[in-house]
Amino acid sequence: MYARRLAVCLGSVAALVAAGGAQAAWRDGGEVYDKVCRYCHEANVGPVLKGRALPVEYIQRVVRMGNRAMPAFRPSEIDEATLADVARRVSGSAALAQE
Ligand code: HEC
Numbered sequence: 774m775y776a777r778r779l780a781v782c783l784g785s786v787a788a789l790v791a792a793g794g795a796q797a798a799w800r801d802g803g804e805v806y807d808k809v810c811r812y813c814h815e816a817n818v819g820p821v822l823k824g825r826a827l828p829v830e831y832i833q834r835v836v837r838m839g840n841r842a843m844p845a846f847r848p849s850e851i852d853e854a855t856l857a858d859v860a861r862r863v864s865g866s867a868a869l870a871q872e
Contacts, residue, residue, distance in 0.1 A: 802856070806863065815869065
């Protein structure tokens with residue numbers, strides 16, 4: 774179950790990143806979160822990130838380096854300014870509403 778979910782998620786992420794590469798640039802970090810991060814981090818594939826006040830530098834490092842099932846994203850996929858923006862948004866976000 775977990776593996777299948779992750780495979781589906783990784784497939785769609787590859788497609789999304791490819792699409793992102795084709796477009797000139799991300800609009801902002803919010804778009805990256807909604808189109809990339811959210812597919813794992815609000816789908817029980819990766820841990821919930823919102824509302825945890827994770828440090829901005831930590832978020833940026835994890836996105837660049839990856840960590841096991843967390844894919845690494847290159848600057849060609851998410852540029853520095855957009856990564857800084859998504860990290861700031863995630864760090865300062867409110868917790869997700871409870872289901
Ligand atoms: C393909 C699924 C996937 C995508 C897409 C993804 N992540 Fe992750 N992420 C994970 C998984 C799985 C982990 C847990 C890794 C581990 O600890 O083994 C993780 C861990 C993290 C952590 C560490 C969380 C903690 O509790 O310490 C951060 C920060 C993070 N991801 C940020 C992001 C951001 C920002 C994005 C969007 C740019 C993103 N991730 C996209 C799967 C994903």
